[in-house]
Amino acid sequence: MNRHRTRFLGASLLVVSLAGVACGGNGGSDIVIGAQDFGESAILAEIYKGALESAGYTATVQAVGGFRDLEMAAFESGDINLAPEYAASMLEFLNEFAGEATGDAAATTTLLNGYLADLGLVALTPSDAIDTNGFVVTPETAESAGLATLSDLASNGADLVLGGPSDCETNPFCIPGLNTVYGIDMSANFQPLDAGQVTVAALEAGEIDVAILFSTSGIIADKGWVLLEDDKGMLAADNVVPVLTTELQAAHGDELNAVLNDVSSKLTTAGLTEMNKRFDIDKEDAEAIAADWLADNGF
Numbered sequence: 001m002n003r004h005r006t007r008f009l010g011a012s013l014l015v016v017s018l019a020g021v022a023c024g025g026n027g028g029s030d031i032v033i034g035a036q037d038f039g040e041s042a043i044l045a046e047i048y049k050g051a052l053e054s055a056g057y058t059a060t061v062q063a064v065g066g067f068r069d070l071e072m073a074a075f076e077s078g079d080i081n082l083a084p085e086y087a088a089s090m091l092e093f094l095n096e097f098a099g100e101a102t103g104d105a106a107a108t109t110t111l112l113n114g115y116l117a118d119l120g121l122v123a124l125t126p127s128d129a130i131d132t133n134g135f136v137v138t139p140e141t142a143e144s145a146g147l148a149t150l151s152d153l154a155s156n157g158a159d160l161v162l163g164g165p166s167d168c169e170t171n172p173f174c175i176p177g178l179n180t181v182y183g184i185d186m187s188a189n190f191q192p193l194d195a196g197q198v199t200v201a202a203l204e205a206g207e208i209d210v211a212i213l214f215s216t217s218g219i220i221a222d223k224g225w226v227l228l229e230d231d232k233g234m235l236a237a238d239n240v241v242p243v244l245t246t247e248l249q250a251a252h253g254d255e256l257n258a259v260l261n262d263v264s265s266k267l268t269t270a271g272l273t274e275m276n277k278r279f280d281i282d283k284e285d286a287e288a289i290a291a292d293w294l295a296d297n298g299f
Contacts, residue, residue, distance in 0.1 A: 031059040034080035039279035044084035046290030088236035103233035126239035127264035134215030154184040164212025166192035218277030
């Protein structure tokens with residue numbers, strides 16, 4: 001159910017291979033931001049770049065050509081020393097999917113830093129923007145069933161049909177989580193579909209009432225659909241968080257941290273969703289999208 005989060009390298013291999021990250025090619029002061037191979041990562045990398053440049057730093061963006069495994073290899077080689085990441089997914093990548101991530105962004109990031117420390121990396125303050133599996137309804141369903149939160153779904157949605165990836169039946173952040181955290185069992189009315197277009201089409205056609213989609217998917221903004229609020233914190237804390245080498249942090253100190261944390265303080269799920277719409281649906285350039293966000297947020 002998690003895009004950009006499924007590639008895997010054993011954590012033991014990473015500890016060995018990244019131990020020498022401080023000796024990588026870029027040194028401690030040149031800022032090179034890694035972007036994974038999907039639009040949201042490219043947009044976030046451009047936002048980091050623009051914010052840093054506005055503060056007087058020189059920064060470049062380097063596409064890593066794939067996903068987290070290649071990003072980590074780029075950290076190892078010194079090709080990059082900063083990247084936008086996702087707290088829960090990076091934690092589970094490094095702990096070999098041990099299930100330590102929770103819905104608490106601060107606690108999950110603290111756990112993540114326990115693993116990153118051995119790799120010469122550090123995660124800063126997580127943003128409020130979260131790209132995780134979300135429960136989405138049409139405005140008509142939201143109005144007729146009185147839905148704005150997952151608690152509302154538990155109260156009013158027992159007869160609604162849920163559709164999404166087949167692993168929802170066993171994923172602790174899907175049907176089991178709805179049952180244990182919200183007290184609603186939607187297993188009898190679940191239709192196994194996918195994490196993308198098949199589920200989108202089913203929601204559009206009225207074949208399902210609630211769709212499981214990525215919470216920052218541009219299609220949500222494009223269609224004007226409603227993302228139900230996870231008001232009890234069931235979902236994994238895949239909050240956007242900057243990850244950088246400790247060497248880079250040491251070279252620039254608190255000033256660099258402050259710029260990146262300022263970006264994080266202004267990122268929102270709704271804002272990221274709108275930016276993804278512009279990239280994925282309107283086919284705009286990541287740099288232009290980032291420039292607009294930076295101007296709107298005082299950078």
